[in-house]
Amino acid sequence: MSEAVWKKLQGLEKPTLAQLFDSDPARLDTFATELELGEEENSTGIRFDWSKTHLDAAHVAAFEELAAVMDFAGRRAALFAGEIVNTTEGRAAEHTAQRGIGKEESVDLAAMYHHRMAAIVEAIHRGAMGEVKHLIHIGIGGSALGPALAVDALARKGALVDVHVVSNIDGCALEQAFKACDPATTMLAVASKTFTTLETMTNAESAIAWLRDNGVEDPYGRVVALTASPEKAMEWGVDETRVLPFSESVGGRYSLWSSIGFPVAMALGWPDFAEFLAGAAAMDVHFRDADGIDNLPLRAxxxxxxxxxxxGCQTRAVFAYDERLALLPDYLQQLEMESNGKSVKMDGTPVDGPTAPITWGGVGTDAQHAVFQLLHQGTNLVPVDFIASIEPGHDQASAHHRILLSNCFAQGAALMAGKASEDPARAYAGNRPSATILLDEVSPVTFGALVAFHEHRTFANAVLMGINPFDQFGVELGKEIANKIEQGGTTFDPSTEALLAIAGIG
Known part of the structure; x- marks a missing residue:
């Protein structure tokens, strides 16, 4: 049945953005929505403006029909009920339970784990482990991208602990963190779901050696383990009292809300981390309860x-007009491309069209002087998301933020309007789409809601395409071959053999 809906969608007229605004004076009322967050007396919010996209009433109606055909309501209900939605691995995907929304027993378990994490965080802040000025957080993928983004976004001012996130196996990454930290006042957080991840455990061993070589008598006593395999962490040398578990049903790129968020809580303090969870929970409730075009992640x-x-757009660009959100495009690359970069549906049959576009982006206004030439005048049509905050994150003259936001809004207007010219080199075609997400402020609440919005947007896209967004087998093959190279005794193609020989490997 979905093929019939797609045929209907392909046959609909495609008005220009200018025509859509001219024909519908109430377009903003339909496609620009304010989501209020927090308590009424301290409320904040986010504006989601999808009016400069090509969605119109006819396409929305057809997409709502597609959502019904693909059982969006049923799959959404299964997600929140803690049912098996990761069918290839036979697992639930219970990241929303970490925010208090989901199956009752999973929510209770997450609350218990959070209580344990809060106790350790607050004890460290009180000095129970001596003076702690620095935390080196060691992980990779979802165990690193989320914490790095959240710390950078929320802890630039007044961080309680100086956090350094290390993910790359390249020793330069560790050395950079070591240079910034005093071993006598440094703790380590080792984040690995299985506590066997090669890159993470290699980096962890080197960090332990650095502590020992610099006079720390009990380096393992300076480690907190963040894992779904507590017994492996204890075997490695971490005392049970400093192991922070999380559920096996929490996937890596959705794990920021679990004990993987420990470095965020260390930097911000537990009350702010709780606000971060609350902002995500508010988006969960919206996504669970709103239907059709009123559902913001589904609309996106x-x-x-x-x-x-x-x-046929092969990429989607994300530009954060806020230095605090500079890592957001990197985070979204993993979230969207690892989740939806698939070639088969949930039933194992080939997909019948493109799935995830390539997500890329940067920071405004830097990106305007690097890539916006292509966006405005190139031959590639690239949908753009602009993300900004009304409140600045600095104490500099107001002109800084006024010019920043003026540029952000001007780019969206220019992409849509274009500009005619008798000189072809100076002509802008216009009719190029963008969406704008405007936060009242970058706070734990709004930031939590922003990240959860993108998680649910990714899930909604997966449902519409009939794929499973919760496995990631595509990352395994390269790891397997790397392990074979480490073990030796395996022959590869002539090019790889030559490269190994030149590098002195094997």
Missing amino acids: AFADQYYTRLL
């Missing part, structure tokens, strides 16, 4: 599908 997925499936 409709637009994503419009550009990927109907217009």
Whole structure:
């Protein structure tokens, strides 16, 4: 049945953005929505403006029909009920339970783990482990990208502990962290779901050696383990009292809300981390309860599908007009491309169209002088998301933030309007889509809601395409071959053999 809906979608007229605004004076009321967060007396919010996309009433109606055909309501209910939604691995995906929304027993378990984490965080802040000025957080993938993003976004001012996130196996990454930290006042957080990840454990061993070589008598006593395999952490040498577990049903790129968020809580303090969870929970409730075009992540997925499936756009750009959100494009690359970069549906049959576009982006205004030439005048049609905050994150003259936001809003307007010219080199085609997410402020609450919005947007896209967003087998093959190289005795193609020989490996 989905093929019939896609055929209907492909046959609909595709008005220009200018035509859409001219024909519908109430367009903003439909496609720009304020989501209020927090208590009424301390409320804050986010504006989600999808009016400069090509969605119209006819396409929305067809996409809502597609959502019904693909059983969006049923799959969403299964997600929140803690049912098996990761069918290839036979698992639930219970990241929302970490925020208090989900199956009762999973929510209770997450609350217990959070209580344990809060106790350790607060004890460290009180000096129970001596003076702690620095934390080196060692992980990779979802165990590193989320904490790095959150710490950078929320802890630039007044961090309680100086956090350094190390993910790359390249020793330069560790050395950079070592240079910034005093071993006598440094703790380590080792984040690995299995506590066997090669890159993470190699980096952890080197960090232990650095502590020992610099006079720390009991380096393992300076480690907190963040894992779904507590017994492996204890075997490695971490005392049970400093092991922070999380559930096996929490996937790596969705794990920021679990004990993987320990470095965030260390930097911010537990009350702010709790606010971060609350902001995500508010988005969970919205996603669970709103239907059709009123559901913000689903609305965004409709637009994503419009550009990927109907217009053949192979990429989507994300530009954060806020230095605090500089790592957001990197985070979204993993979230979206690892989740939805698939070639088969949940039933194992080939997908019948493109799935995840390539997510890329940067920081405004830097990106304007690097890549916006292509966005405005290139031959590639690239949907753009702009993300900004009304409140600045600095104490400099107000002109800084005024110019920053003026540039952000101007780029969206220019992409849409274009500009005619008798000189072809100076002509702008216009009719180029963008969406804008405008936060009242970058706070734990709004930031939590922003990240959860993108998680649910990713899930909604997966449902519309009939794929499983919760496995990631595509990352395994390269790891397997790397392990074979380490073990030796395996022959590879002539090019790889030559490279290994030149590098002196094997």
